[in-house]
Amino acid sequence: MAAVPVNPALEGLGAYFTETLAPPPPGEAFDFSIGDPEEPTPPFVRQALVDAVEPVSSYPTATGRPGLRRAVADWLARRHGVEVDPDLNVLPSAGSKEAIFHTPLVVVDPGGARRHVLWGAPGYPVYGRGALLAGGMSDPIALRDAEGWRLSLSELAPERLERACLAWLNYPHNPTGATVDVDWFREQLAVARRYGILLASDECYQELWFDEPAPSLLEAADGDLTGLLTFVSLSKRSGMTGYRSGAIIGDPALIGRLRALRPNLGTASPTFVQAAATAAWQDQSHVDRRREVFRAKRRVVLPFLTDAGLQVSGSAATFYVWFRAPGDDDLAYANALRAIGIVVSPGRSFGPGGEGWLRLALVPSVDRCRRAVAVWRDAVDAGRLPG
Ligand SMILES: Cc1ncc(COP(=O)(O)O)c(C=O)c1O
Known part of the structure; x- marks a missing residue:
């Protein structure tokens, strides 16, 4: 053969x-x-899942249940003081990993001049792998101890920024546990917008802070979500790694592209997982x-x-x-x-x-x-x- x-x-x-x-x-x-x-x-999360199992099983939708999108938006307002429209700015995901992996598909043009994806290394390997499998290029930026493991887009050569379509941030950071403040997010956003780069912030660890609450890129946007997406997850926040539940929040135009893409993927969380997720987002204690x-x-x-x-x-x-x-x-x-x-x-x-x-x-x-x-x-x- x-x-x-x-x-x-x-x-x-x-x-x-x-x-x-x-x-x-x-x-x-x-x-x-x-x-x-x-x-x-938490027991109340497990119970919410059990209570939501229906006698008839039907396909979940990629846009998810309205109550889940609303619970994410309410959490965001409470936790970060940011108001978003649950229908225009929020999309549920099956954990953040698949969402991170699939996002390059909405910005990478495999034959185009701007197909590089920037991410800080050491870092979560999925940023680079998602780029490659979407037909793009993985472009890791070396992070350093002396700079507190903070990535700085403004220090990159203009040619490197010009060929990029997407940049990943991840603070609080895996693997170093480094943190950033809102001003740092503002600086990255200004550079990304100048070059037309989608700024994507993986915030799956943002509830695991110990001194001061970790900020979100959404706080730095001052109400204008153009060109940015954040990725949140219940895995670390609520001890729900096996449930596979998270959300993508941000620019309505980019959320619209993802809404068009994601029904093709087959990653929509089952409705009983969405019910458990809704309960988890509603509780902070x-x-x-x-x-x-x-x-x-x-x-x-x-x-x-x-x-x-x-x-x-x-x-x-x-x-x-x-x-x-x-x-x-x-x-x-x-x-x-x-x-x-x-x-x-x-x-x-x-x-x-x-x-x-x-x-x-x-x-x-x-x-x-x-x-x-x-x-x-x-x-x-x-x-x-x-x-
Ligand atoms: C930096 C980072 N992003 C995303 C994920 C994926 O988490 P999940 O898909 O469980 O939300 C992980 C998991 O360890 C991670 O370390």
Whole structure:
């Protein structure tokens, strides 16, 4: 049989990071590698889902139930002081990942001169992969410790901005936990608008702040949403990673393009998930309680790292802690930690610029964070970890 052709973009993707790290030894392991915390979904959310299961199953729509769009708009007004029209400015998504992946499809012209997609690296790999599979180019911008891991569009060469159609922001930031303020969003928006670049802000961690509430790009827009979209999610906010529910909010013209595209994708969340999502957006108290759980984990882990002489950077928000690997060798330190049963992510798994750093996802319970820290401290004291 003649060979079936392959999409060259698929070959260019590389694997989702599967660097061969040594397996943890048998016995107790503490997994800080995957951003999926073990705290349960609030009971009222689970109940809302169960109550919404209908005897007859029917296709959900890509525009979603009006009550869900309204709940997102109400949350936005309460949390960020931004008023939007639920019908013109809001579209539900099946979590933010698929929405991020599919968004280049509404701006990338595969044959055109402006098909580059900018994103900060280290960062979430889906920004670059969505660009490539839409026929565009992935254009990662190196983020640096010295600049607080903040991306700055104004520092890029004009030629680089001229060939871009889309720029991704993600603050609070995965993997570094870095944060930004509204003025910083304003600066990026001004540059993006000057060059006609869609500014897309992935805000799935915005409820996981610890000092000051994290702002949204929507606050920087001062009522004019032209040229911008934000992506929000219930995964981290409400402990609903398995439900797959989020929303896209922003420019009515761009939302209109997405409304035309998205019925083709088959990603609309089931109506019972939308009912659970509506309940989750309407309540803020469970979010505040979740934040306190992560704050307690931070109180266990952060002082220990500093005491152990490890350099912590970023780590102001999200449930990630980002620290420099001794000897700048993230793979060696990740392997040394695995040998004592502690699984972390080497920074290089988040793209160029991540080498030399490590990410801890504070997913184990507070108690297990304490046990892991005790094991880690013993190993440091006994000289069993590279310094
Ligand atoms: C930066 C970032 N964006 C988006 C997502 C996707 O989240 P979800 O699809 O669960 O909303 C993740 C998940 O870890 C993430 O880290």
